[in-house]
Amino acid sequence: MRERWYIPMMKSTESAGERRRAPSAFDQRLAARREELEGLYLGLYQDGGAAFEQFLEMLRGAWKARKRPLRDMDKRREADPDWYRRRDLLGMMLYVDAFAGTLNGVVEKLPYLRECGVNYLHLMPLLESPKGRGDGGYAVSSFRTVQPELGTMEDLEALADGCRRGGVKLCLDFVMNHTSEEHEWAKRARAGEKAYQDRYFFYESREIPDQFEETVPQVFPTTAPGNFTELPDGKIVMTTFYPYQWDLNYANPAVFQDMTENLLFLANRGVDVIRLDAIPYIWKQLGTACRNLPQVHALTRMLRIACEVVCPGALLLGEVVMEPVKVAPYFGTTQRPECHLLYNVTTMATTWHTLATGDTALLRRQTEAMCGLPKDFVFLNYLRCHDDIGWGLDYPWLCQHFGVDEVGHKRYLNDWFTGKWQGSRSRGELYNDDPRLGDARLCGTTASLCGVESAETENDPFWMERAISLDLTLHAWMLSQSGIPVIYSGDEVGQLNDYTYHDDPDRQADSRYLHRGRFQWDLAALRGDPETRQGKLFQGLRRLLSLRAKEPCFDACAEVRAEDSGNSHVLAISRRQDGRELLCLYNFAPEFETAWPHRMGGYTELMYGTRYEALDQVELYPYGFAWLLKDTEK
Numbered sequence: 047m048r049e050r051w052y053i054p055m056m057k058s059t060e061s062a063g064e065r066r067r068a069p070s071a072f073d074q075r076l077a078a079r080r081e082e083l084e085g086l087y088l089g090l091y092q093d094g095g096a097a098f099e100q101f102l103e104m105l106r107g108a109w110k111a112r113k114r115p116l117r118d119m120d121k122r123r124e125a126d127p128d129w130y131r132r133r134d135l136l137g138m139m140l141y142v143d144a145f146a147g148t149l150n151g152v153v154e155k156l157p158y159l160r161e162c163g164v165n166y167l168h169l170m171p172l173l174e175s176p177k178g179r180g181d182g183g184y185a186v187s188s189f190r191t192v193q194p195e196l197g198t199m200e201d202l203e204a205l206a207d208g209c210r211r212g213g214v215k216l217c218l219d220f221v222m223n224h225t226s227e228e229h230e231w232a233k234r235a236r237a238g239e240k241a242y243q244d245r246y247f248f249y250e251s252r253e254i255p256d257q258f259e260e261t262v263p264q265v266f267p268t269t270a271p272g273n274f275t276e277l278p279d280g281k282i283v284m285t286t287f288y289p290y291q292w293d294l295n296y297a298n299p300a301v302f303q304d305m306t307e308n309l310l311f312l313a314n315r316g317v318d319v320i321r322l323d324a325i326p327y328i329w330k331q332l333g334t335a336c337r338n339l340p341q342v343h344a345l346t347r348m349l350r351i352a353c354e355v356v357c358p359g360a361l362l363l364g365e366v367v368m369e370p371v372k373v374a375p376y377f378g379t380t381q382r383p384e385c386h387l388l389y390n391v392t393t394m395a396t397t398w399h400t401l402a403t404g405d406t407a408l409l410r411r412q413t414e415a416m417c418g419l420p421k422d423f424v425f426l427n428y429l430r431c432h433d434d435i436g437w438g439l440d441y442p443w444l445c446q447h448f449g450v451d452e453v454g455h456k457r458y459l460n461d462w463f464t465g466k467w468q469g470s471r472s473r474g475e476l477y478n479d480d481p482r483l484g485d486a487r488l489c490g491t492t493a494s495l496c497g498v499e500s501a502e503t504e505n506d507p508f509w510m511e512r513a514i515s516l517d518l519t520l521h522a523w524m525l526s527q528s529g530i531p532v533i534y535s536g537d538e539v540g541q542l543n544d545y546t547y548h549d550d551p552d553r554q555a556d557s558r559y560l561h562r563g564r565f566q567w568d569l570a571a572l573r574g575d576p577e578t579r580q581g582k583l584f585q586g587l588r589r590l591l592s593l594r595a596k597e598p599c600f601d602a603c604a605e606v607r608a609e610d611s612g613n614s615h616v617l618a619i620s621r622r623q624d625g626r627e628l629l630c631l632y633n634f635a636p637e638f639e640t641a642w643p644h645r646m647g648g649y650t651e652l653m654y655g656t657r658y659e660a661l662d663q664v665e666l667y668p669y670g671f672a673w674l675l676k677d678t679e680k
Contacts, residue, residue, distance in 0.1 A: 090302075108307065113314070116357065130361060149205050184221050185291050186221050227289075245300065247295055287324070309353075322349070325365060363386065363388070367389065373389075390527065396412045417607060427531050463488050491537065498514065523671070538573075538583065538587055539573055541569070544561070597628060612641060631666060633671065642663050
């Protein structure tokens with residue numbers, strides 16, 4: 047019998063009447079999935095028969111603790127499994143402290159979010175974590191406690207209730223790979239309790255760690271080199287990301303059970319979308335890269351089944367920041383789905399590459415690859431997020447077709463977006479620069495990378511108009527991709543880089559705080575003034591969102607194709623649905639460019655209302671775009 051978890055089981059809210067009914071919704075859902083769940087579980091934990099029964103009891107306890115409004119929501123979403131695949135969702139990701147100070151402050155700001163059109167709210171990490179860590183809250187010391195300065199778990203549940211009543215879906219990070227060294231499990235492991243050392247990777251010598259190091263890449267080779275940390279008592283623990291983040295050992299069934307129960311606890315607080323942080327890393331095996339192993343997919347599938355049984359209204363969002371061939375498998379298959387949602391990280395990185403080069407060939411290729419995926423795969427599309435931009439591009443293809451050298455090209459991109467390249471107006475900073483490998487990543491807000499910051503600093507009204515046009519064009523491109531668009535808080539009003547982190551000793555070593563600055567409410571107050579950059583960006587984005595919500599061609603089931611625009615600077619995308627056709631053109635050059643769609647029939651440009659009797663050629667403004675809707679037959 048394994049040692050029980052130190053946090054007590056959740057109290058049942060099941061009534062006497064419910065206990066008399068049989069079978070319950072839980073029993074029906076479990077019966078349909080038990081055989082597969084048991085096969086997966088025993089495939090990982092061969093001697094885990096007793097542990098599996100205990101796992102099922104944990105699931106039952108979590109279902110009993112799920113309150114009635116959430117169970118009602120589960121039923122509605124089970125009856126409408128495509129509820130999250132429609133074109134009416136717009137996400138925003140934000141840090142609670144930077145946006146509103148506290149969770150209760152976010153409640154007060156819900157009207158602003160509604161004004162933005164947001165109905166999917168991603169709160170960045172807010173669970174308890176030690177002070178003085180520059181990881182943005184990813185070193186969790188308690189999965190059931192909110193960071194005190196942000197509020198309480200009751201405040202989080204109250205916010206979730208308010209979001210649900212207002213039609214807003216709430217997303218929260220769940221750190222899968224590790225805990226903080228200050229977590230109770232880690233403290234007990236450090237004190238010598240074998241049962242808790244077995245929840246991590248503890249070693250007495252460097253022998254096995256050195257064998258791991260032979261095949262496991264380093265995530266942060268400059269700021270956190272190596273994959274192991276030696277403790278003061280001489281013991282060695284695996285720390286893939288940072289020394290204060292101890293990797294969990296999912297080969298121990300106690301870890302999987304207790305982490306699953308933590309996930310369900312958050313779902314039972316009303317969280318709609320659970321973001322599985324660093325999911326590809328969670329299974330470790332000697333002689334491998336410890337990335338994307340088959341056991342990871344077995345664990346992810348079991349998490350999906352656990353949610354389908356306990357809280358089918360909740361979604362799993364996989365954070366898989368890797369090349370496309372390794373991303374799509376985390377959707378699973380039609381018969382055995384894993385994550386409901388994944389990030390479209392490669393398209394994001396390729397978009398910024400396209401801006402710096404002015405050539406759309408790689409972005410067209412990436413778009414064609416995305417269009418070839420099943421339509422029930424739902425991606426989250428974004429331009430910027432809390433993290434850096436890593437240049438995970440298709441370098442073999444770039445080398446073959448353009449003779450591009452990977453290291454040299456990354457250096458060019460970083461020089462461009464930090465403003466070092468002649469003619470660049472971008473303003474960003476490098477993250478985790480490794481001169482040996484030329485593998486630095488990039489930080490900065492959308493507006494600063496688009497040139498808004500330099501235009502404002504240099505008091506250049508001409509370039510300001512170009513930069514605003516570019517900002518809106520990139521957002522239009524994001525909105526025309528299939529999936530759920532997500533904007534980063536502040537981008538709706540063109541928030542600029544925040545350089546004050548350089549003076550904060552707790553943050554100055556992490557340049558990602560460049561784009562994690564406090565939301566500037568005084569500037570957001572200008573969003574209604576069309577003469578200001580805040581007003582131009584805010585109202586332009588609202589116009590785009592309104593058009594997207596009304597036009598059936600933006601449906602997830604639409605036929606989407608990347609087309610030849612006749613101009614290497616212009617990306618052309620067509621979307622067709624129910625006899626309607628929308629042609630989207632995006633100019634990635636700072637000059638006027640002409641696209642050659644060669645289409646007959648009348649078209650109307652949706653954003654500005656321009657009429658075309660035929661689309662033989664379309665002139666696009668510098669960094670401009672056009673959404674062209676074909677006339678429907680009478």
